[in-house]
Amino acid sequence: MRKVMTGHKAVAEAMRQIEPDVVAVYPITPQSEIAEYYAEYVHNGIVKTELIPVESEHSAMSACVGASAAGARVITATASQGLALMVEVLYVAAGLRLPIVMALANRSLSAPINIHCDHSDAYLARDSGAIQIFAESAQEAYDYMIMAQKLAENAKVRLPVIVNLDGFTLTHSSQVVETLPDEAVKDFVGEYDPPYPLLDVDRPVTWGVFAMPDYYFELKRAQQAGMEAAPEAFLEIQKAYSELCGRPYKGFFEAYKLDDAERVIVVMGSTAGTAKAVVDELRDKGERVGLLKVWLWRPFPRAEIAEALAGAKAVAVMDRAISFGNLGALYLDVVSGFAGRPGPTFVNYIYGLGGRDVPMEHIAEVFEGLKEAETGELRYLGLRE
Amino acid sequence: MRRRGCTLAVELKSWKELPVGGVIPGGATPELNKTGSWRAKRPVWNAEKCVHCLQCWLHCPDNSFFLKEQKITGIDYDHCKGCGVCAAICPVGAIEMVPERGGGR
Numbered sequence: 001m002r003k004v005m006t007g008h009k010a011v012a013e014a015m016r017q018i019e020p021d022v023v024a025v026y027p028i029t030p031q032s033e034i035a036e037y038y039a040e041y042v043h044n045g046i047v048k049t050e051l052i053p054v055e056s057e058h059s060a061m062s063a064c065v066g067a068s069a070a071g072a073r074v075i076t077a078t079a080s081q082g083l084a085l086m087v088e089v090l091y092v093a094a095g096l097r098l099p100i101v102m103a104l105a106n107r108s109l110s111a112p113i114n115i116h117c118d119h120s121d122a123y124l125a126r127d128s129g130a131i132q133i134f135a136e137s138a139q140e141a142y143d144y145m146i147m148a149q150k151l152a153e154n155a156k157v158r159l160p161v162i163v164n165l166d167g168f169t170l171t172h173s174s175q176v177v178e179t180l181p182d183e184a185v186k187d188f189v190g191e192y193d194p195p196y197p198l199l200d201v202d203r204p205v206t207w208g209v210f211a212m213p214d215y216y217f218e219l220k221r222a223q224q225a226g227m228e229a230a231p232e233a234f235l236e237i238q239k240a241y242s243e244l245c246g247r248p249y250k251g252f253f254e255a256y257k258l259d260d261a262e263r264v265i266v267v268m269g270s271t272a273g274t275a276k277a278v279v280d281e282l283r284d285k286g287e288r289v290g291l292l293k294v295w296l297w298r299p300f301p302r303a304e305i306a307e308a309l310a311g312a313k314a315v316a317v318m319d320r321a322i323s324f325g326n327l328g329a330l331y332l333d334v335v336s337g338f339a340g341r342p343g344p345t346f347v348n349y350i351y352g353l354g355g356r357d358v359p360m361e362h363i364a365e366v367f368e369g370l371k372e373a374e375t376g377e378l379r380y381l382g383l384r385e
Numbered sequence: 386m387r388r389r390g391c392t393l394a395v396e397l398k399s400w401k402e403l404p405v406g407g408v409i410p411g412g413a414t415p416e417l418n419k420t421g422s423w424r425a426k427r428p429v430w431n432a433e434k435c436v437h438c439l440q441c442w443l444h445c446p447d448n449s450f451f452l453k454e455q456k457i458t459g460i461d462y463d464h465c466k467g468c469g470v471c472a473a474i475c476p477v478g479a480i481e482m483v484p485e486r487g488g489g490r
Contacts (some may be wrong), residue, residue, distance in 0.1 A: 095406070095407070096406040096407070096408075097405045097406035098406070158405055158406070195405060196404070196405075196406070196408045196410065203410070204411065204412030204413075205408045205409060205410050205411070205412060206408060206409035206411075206412060206413065206414055207406070207408055209407045209408070209409055211407065214397055215397070215403075215407075217400075218398070218399065218400035218403060219400070219403060219407045221400040222400045222401070222403050222405070222407075225400075225401075226405075
């Protein structure tokens with residue numbers, strides 16, 4: 001069914017259709033409406049979910065960990081400082097291999113305090129062990145929330161999954177979203193079958209073990225295996241979901257007019273939409289430009305992205321967060337795919353911090369800037385010098 | 386690979402053999418983990434003085450008091466870490482903390 005809805009509503013709709021056993025959530029701008037919509041569903045009896053209105057995000061993730069270990073299907077949502085408060089426990093969730101799904105309404109981190117979009121929060125959780133997916137639109141946020149559930153619970157993966165959607169740009173703006181029938185979503189995600197439910201008193205298990213130097217390393221290596229299994233599972237889930245919804249989800253990234261492109265932008269999130277419009281304009285003028293929009297950021301598909309970029313002359317990797325003291329994290333990810341072999345020229349652009357607008361002219365400026373570029377350059381887009 | 390340490394002497398498993406998330410099927414494992422060697426002082430229980438009020442048994446964080454038919458029968462030195470809570474809580478001074486090295490058995 002096609003409806004006009006905000007990104008919030010799209011995420012809440014996906015959650016309503018998945019109908020997890022537990023939602024533990026604490027409101028924070030620009031995520032709050034996700035929690036509000038879901039609270040409404042619960043209190044109007046539309047879903048049977050146990051909603052835990054916790055007193056902080058640290059508690060939210062703690063409640064999610066407890067519920068997930070107990071054997072429940074669990075979803076949460078947060079943003080910015082909320083994620084910062086959650087991160088301690090997010091590492092626990094990943095280490096315990098708990099398939100918790102989270103919508104992250106991307107927002108900057110303090111200081112200075114700011115409520116608007118950038119990807120600092122997602123970057124903060126980069127090494128947490130959570131899988132991270134970026135949505136370009138409310139539609140993608142809806143679709144990936146549903147796919148994330150399957151990915152998180154995949155027996156070989158079993159990791160938390162974060163679905164990133166740009167704060168305000170996606171959460172608060174209304175877009176056309178095509179939703180699936182409730183039964184189709186329920187069938188797609190299926191019943192959750194936890195391998196070691198804590199509440200199964202006939203099969204007792206110890207959760208949250210202490211590991212000395214003789215086992216910690218092995219457990220962390222085993223955790224990495226979950227990440228290693230994620231790409232294959234991601235593609236399978238995309239395939240099944242695409243057949244269900246009719247929208248083409250194929251691959252770890254979307255290649256937009258990339259095949260013969262000489263100058264390419266690599267970006268995550270809603271800016272990809274603006275970049276597509278600029279690519280179209282420049283293509284009309286005969287310029288060979290293209291876009292690579294990253295969907296799956298962690299685990300990072302560096303070999304596949306390198307293959308897709310191998311034919312380009314110059315690539316601008318756009319990071320919507322500063323990795324203080326170094327080039328942007330996405331930039332380093334992309335360049336790592338070319339380690340030890342020749343590739344295009346790579347420039348890093350930091351852009352859109354704290355909700356700084358990214359108009360088409362700025363994207364056009366990036367493509368123009370790629371005509372004269374050196375690998376390793378760090379540029380700031382839309383910044384007053 | 387085999388390790389003999391202060392706690393367990395067991396075959397160490399490869400990362401591929403570990404249950405997902407490091408859970409331990411079968412439940413509680415503290416009994417296998419002998420923490421008695423952590424002790425700097427040991428509680429010595431005086432059966433003569435003991436009135437079997439069970440305060441030591443109740444407060445012991447390591448469940449290290451042996452109990453039989455509501456009476457204290459001794460201390461589990463394999464697990465007692467020597468925290469001294471029992472000696473502090475005992476109302477009749479029936480538990481004395483003595484250094485591990487330099488006598489006091």
